[in-house]
Amino acid sequence: MSVxxxxxxxxxxxxxxxERLIEQQWFxxxxxxxxxxxxxSIETPSVEEIDVISxxxxxxxxxxxxxxxxxxxxxxxxxxxxxxxxTVPLARYVAQHFNNLxxxxxxxxxxxxxxxxxxxxxxxxxxxxxxxxxxxxxxxPLHFDAEMPAIIWETLAGLPGMEKPENKIQLxxxxxxxxxxxxxxxxxxxxxxVIRIIDKLExxxxxxxxxxxxxxxxxxIQLEKIIxxxxxxxxxxxxxxxxxxxxxxxxxxxxxxxxxAIQNLFKEGIExxxxxMNQLSHxxxxxVVADLSIVRGLDYYTGTVYETVxxxxxxxxxxxxxxxxxxxxxxxxxxxxxxxxISIGFSRLFDKLRTKGAFDTTRKSPADILMVLPDEEQRETxxxxxxxxxERGYNVELFHRAQKIQKQFAYAEKKGIPYVWLPDTxxxxxxxxxxxxxxxxxxxxxxxxxxxxxxxx
Amino acid sequence: MSVxxxxxxxxxxxxxxxERLIEQQWFxxxxxxxxxxxxxSIETPSVEEIDVISxxxxxxxxxxxxxxxxxxxxxxxxxxxxxxxxTVPLARYVAQHFNNLxxxxxxxxxxxxxxxxxxxxxxxxxxxxxxxxxxxxxxxPLHFDAEMPAIIWETLAGLPGMEKPENKIQLxxxxxxxxxxxxxxxxxxxxxxVIRIIDKLExxxxxxxxxxxxxxxxxxIQLEKIIxxxxxxxxxxxxxxxxxxxxxxxxxxxxxxxxxAIQNLFKEGIExxxxxMNQLSHxxxxxVVADLSIVRGLDYYTGTVYETVxxxxxxxxxxxxxxxxxxxxxxxxxxxxxxxxISIGFSRLFDKLRTKGAFDTTRKSPADILMVLPDEEQRETxxxxxxxxxERGYNVELFHRAQKIQKQFAYAEKKGIPYVWLPDTxxxxxxxxxxxxxxxxxxxxxxxxxxxxxxxx
Numbered sequence: 001m002s003v004x005x006x007x008x009x010x011x012x013x014x015x016x017x018x019e020r021l022i023e024q025q026w027f028x029x030x031x032x033x034x035x036x037x038x039x040x041s042i043e044t045p046s047v048e049e050i051d052v053i054s055x056x057x058x059x060x061x062x063x064x065x066x067x068x069x070x071x072x073x074x075x076x077x078x079x080x081x082x083x084x085x086x087t088v089p090l091a092r093y094v095a096q097h098f099n100n101l102x103x104x105x106x107x108x109x110x111x112x113x114x115x116x117x118x119x120x121x122x123x124x125x126x127x128x129x130x131x132x133x134x135x136x137x138x139x140x141p142l143h144f145d146a147e148m149p150a151i152i153w154e155t156l157a158g159l160p161g162m163e164k165p166e167n168k169i170q171l172x173x174x175x176x177x178x179x180x181x182x183x184x185x186x187x188x189x190x191x192x193x194v195i196r197i198i199d200k201l202e203x204x205x206x207x208x209x210x211x212x213x214x215x216x217x218x219x220x221i222q223l224e225k226i227i228x229x230x231x232x233x234x235x236x237x238x239x240x241x242x243x244x245x246x247x248x249x250x251x252x253x254x255x256x257x258x259x260x261a262i263q264n265l266f267k268e269g270i271e272x273x274x275x276x277m278n279q280l281s282h283x284x285x286x287x288v289v290a291d292l293s294i295v296r297g298l299d300y301y302t303g304t305v306y307e308t309v310x311x312x313x314x315x316x317x318x319x320x321x322x323x324x325x326x327x328x329x330x331x332x333x334x335x336x337x338x339x340x341x342i343s344i345g346f347s348r349l350f351d352k353l354r355t356k357g358a359f360d361t362t363r364k365s366p367a368d369i370l371m372v373l374p375d376e377e378q379r380e381t382x383x384x385x386x387x388x389x390x391e392r393g394y395n396v397e398l399f400h401r402a403q404k405i406q407k408q409f410a411y412a413e414k415k416g417i418p419y420v421w422l423p424d425t426x427x428x429x430x431x432x433x434x435x436x437x438x439x440x441x442x443x444x445x446x447x448x449x450x451x452x453x454x455x456x457x
Numbered sequence: 458m459s460v461x462x463x464x465x466x467x468x469x470x471x472x473x474x475x476e477r478l479i480e481q482q483w484f485x486x487x488x489x490x491x492x493x494x495x496x497x498s499i500e501t502p503s504v505e506e507i508d509v510i511s512x513x514x515x516x517x518x519x520x521x522x523x524x525x526x527x528x529x530x531x532x533x534x535x536x537x538x539x540x541x542x543x544t545v546p547l548a549r550y551v552a553q554h555f556n557n558l559x560x561x562x563x564x565x566x567x568x569x570x571x572x573x574x575x576x577x578x579x580x581x582x583x584x585x586x587x588x589x590x591x592x593x594x595x596x597x598p599l600h601f602d603a604e605m606p607a608i609i610w611e612t613l614a615g616l617p618g619m620e621k622p623e624n625k626i627q628l629x630x631x632x633x634x635x636x637x638x639x640x641x642x643x644x645x646x647x648x649x650x651v652i653r654i655i656d657k658l659e660x661x662x663x664x665x666x667x668x669x670x671x672x673x674x675x676x677x678i679q680l681e682k683i684i685x686x687x688x689x690x691x692x693x694x695x696x697x698x699x700x701x702x703x704x705x706x707x708x709x710x711x712x713x714x715x716x717x718a719i720q721n722l723f724k725e726g727i728e729x730x731x732x733x734m735n736q737l738s739h740x741x742x743x744x745v746v747a748d749l750s751i752v753r754g755l756d757y758y759t760g761t762v763y764e765t766v767x768x769x770x771x772x773x774x775x776x777x778x779x780x781x782x783x784x785x786x787x788x789x790x791x792x793x794x795x796x797x798x799i800s801i802g803f804s805r806l807f808d809k810l811r812t813k814g815a816f817d818t819t820r821k822s823p824a825d826i827l828m829v830l831p832d833e834e835q836r837e838t839x840x841x842x843x844x845x846x847x848e849r850g851y852n853v854e855l856f857h858r859a860q861k862i863q864k865q866f867a868y869a870e871k872k873g874i875p876y877v878w879l880p881d882t883x884x885x886x887x888x889x890x891x892x893x894x895x896x897x898x899x900x901x902x903x904x905x906x907x908x909x910x911x912x913x914x
Contacts, residue, residue, distance in 0.1 A: 038854025367495035397495025
């Protein structure tokens with residue numbers, strides 16, 4: 001038979017079992033944190049109808065369309081495409097199940113998404129995204145704008161591998177109303193363009209931003225105030241003082257000729273950002289900062305915006321972003337559905353830490369214990385002991401053949417299984433410490449559990 | 458703006474949050490059992506190259522091929538298709554990562570698979586499959602043939618909803634070597650055809666099977682013996698006796714003119730089935746039976762075969778099937794890789810119980826506790842209390858607005874959140890019993906946990 005040697009498909013990652021074990025820990029942790037704040041899980045199909053995706057207009061995204069391999073002539077199925085994010089599916093889901101949901105609808109969604117891009121190094125065409133959003137009808141309390149960063153901090157900072165000092169992260173928060181309000185107050189016409197330029201601050205630096213704004217035709221005063229605003233960066237403790245200073249110094253609110261609506265937009269932004277930051281003072285120093293240069297490129301966002309960067313490597317870009325939006329699903333339902341949400345680019349982050357060697361990949365199996373099979377006569381004893389330990393919550397692999405005991409130990413070593421149980425002598429051996437001692441399967445605990453229990457007692 | 462009202466896409470199921478909560482419990486349980494036997498998780502990309510899928514010959518499966526929506530003229534990407542099962546991906550994975558895996562390679566895989574079928578009622582085009590397999594190099598101990606049914610029994614019987622008497626299941630086990638050996642011993646030429654007919658026994662009944670075998674040209678003696686064999690059905694305790702009886706009565710092994718290889722095949726099958734059944738005697742009465750009518754249609758299987766049916770509704774078909782195979786991946790690697798595995802058709806089973814109303818869908822949220830927000834002044838107390846409870850492992854939703862307390866209770870009711878905490882009075886109310894009592898967030902436990910703790914002590 002001819003052999004077709006398979007090779008990796010560019011952009012479609014897959015992990016070895018020891019890496020997958022860590023990936024599972026990541027997913028478990030993310031899910032636990034999301035659920036600890038009362039968010040429910042949903043999953044949507046991998047596909048949406050192209051009519052749904054294009055309800056807002058032409059689809060400019062790189063998407064994959066499905067074709068049946070054995071389709072018949074003239075077949076008139078609805079055309080389906082793999083989803084490229086979880087926002088379109090969420091909007092469609094909320095519209096479709098509107099009457100069966102309780103609002104505010106707090107949902108998280110951890111699924112694969114697909115980008116039908118040309119293969120290129122370092123770009124995934126299939127990857128996991130972890131999204132968390134709250135949707136409400138008509139109006140959405142600011143409460144949630146403050147809950148999001150707290151959840152995301154707890155999520156990211158607690159991921160295995162992220163505790164290393166070089167992987168320290170920071171959440172950066174702003175409110176688009178402030179910059180937009182200021183632009184309008186300053187009679188700047190091309191607000192969208194200003195936002196686009198400010199968005200590049202981290203990437204191109206202050207000088208280039210300066211130059212780009214000048215080129216846009218901003219006056220010195222306009223320029224100075226915009227840059228002064230975008231330079232504000234402070235922890236929860238200091239942000240309201242800094243914003244007050246800025247207002248006083250730049251005489252933003254006091255001007256008598258200003259338009260009230262614009263004034264209100266600016267003031268609203270300031271109030272919202274201050275309120276959000278106030279509710280985040282319980283987080284560790286440096287975990288979150290208000291950073292007025294954060295605007296997020298998307299027009300979609302209307303208030304609070306979030307970004308997350310590695311403190312030591314901000315140039316890597318945001319690993320987790322989001323914000324507030326006014327209109328989730330008006331393409332699918334006649335309702336005003338504002339929301340706020342944030343999304344972790346899971347696979348890219350996981351792969352970054354994986355390639356940096358941040359993970360301990362000793363364990364290649366979820367087994368806590370390898371149960372030795374000394375000989376066929378003791379199969380029932382070994383099985384019974386394994387069952388007792390499993391009932392008590394341990395993962396126990398029963399060795400598959402009555403081989404020499406040294407071979408069974410070597411197997412445990414190779415798989416990184418931490419304990420080996422000898423059912424004939426009733427002993428258990430810790431592979432790390434090489435300690436071997438008598439044990440009863442009905443009461444045995446791992447040494448680290450023992451000391452933990454002792455510490456609690 | 459025009460509104461495009463979305464509708465469900467035929468064959469692509471999605472669940473409401475309260476159903477998804479149960480689905481998560483199912484996945485958790487399945488994973489826990491699989492891991493408790495030391496199986497590791499892997500995931501593969503959703504796609505395989507068509508060259509991989511067609512390595513064995515023409516692809517007759519209904520598969521979905523991917524096309525980039527914005528592909529360029531003359532683009533020469535590898536053609537990709539969504540996988541239609543997890544066996545092709547497993548074979549490709551083992552071949553590709555051969556040098557990085559520890560054998561026997563015990564893996565489970567829980568992913569979506571796709572069938573590019575025409576839309577039709579009751580047929581899923583996207584669904585979850587839960588596969589568990591062991592692969593070894595050259596030879597695979599029979600140990601694993603016996604481990605599979607034990608794992609599957611524990612898995613299926615423990616799923617929420619499956620404990621109801623009407624959802625009782627039974628695993629049926631056979632070994633294809635026995636029927637094939639008997640056919641050859643009886644000089645029956647068209648063995649494949651006999652297997653195909655016997656496979657329909659449950660569906661069409663004994664009389665039709667009889668008729669079909671007659672039509673195939675079997676003699677009375679051949680027919681009688683084949684039917685006698687296929688009628689054998691016994692629990693672990695009785696199977697070896699029944700098989701011995703069959704051999705004696707039908708004079709199968711004693712014949713002097715028989716071919717040794719055929720004799721060995723038959724004997725091997727008997728021995729293997731007996732050994733497997735012996736190792737399953739710890740399971741509850743009726744959980745597993747040896748059933749010689751089970752042959753599984755696929756040519757793929759070479760020894761032990763499994764099926765699982767609802768005891769009260771065997772006509773529904775097998776909800777979990779598998780068996781032993783000699784050759785996993787010879788299309789991709791020059792190695793002999795035998796394996797044994799079993800696969801749960803997850804979504805079909807879940808949907809069956811869902812539509813039967815087997816699930817308690819009161820809870821629409823993972824929150825254990827709703828933390829009341831009595832007024833804005835008490836936000837910090839409420840947040841702090843919520844945080845303390847979260848650190849202790851509880852899922853706590855902090856209510857999003859200082860509304861009338863009755864509204865907050867109504868919200869908990871609507872979402873099925875079992876406890877409501879009043880941070881101002883330091884009391885907690887159980888929504889089911891209406892009991893309200895003082896509680897300390899640092900020590901509080903759910904009443905059922907208290908009584909459980911008391912029972913243990």
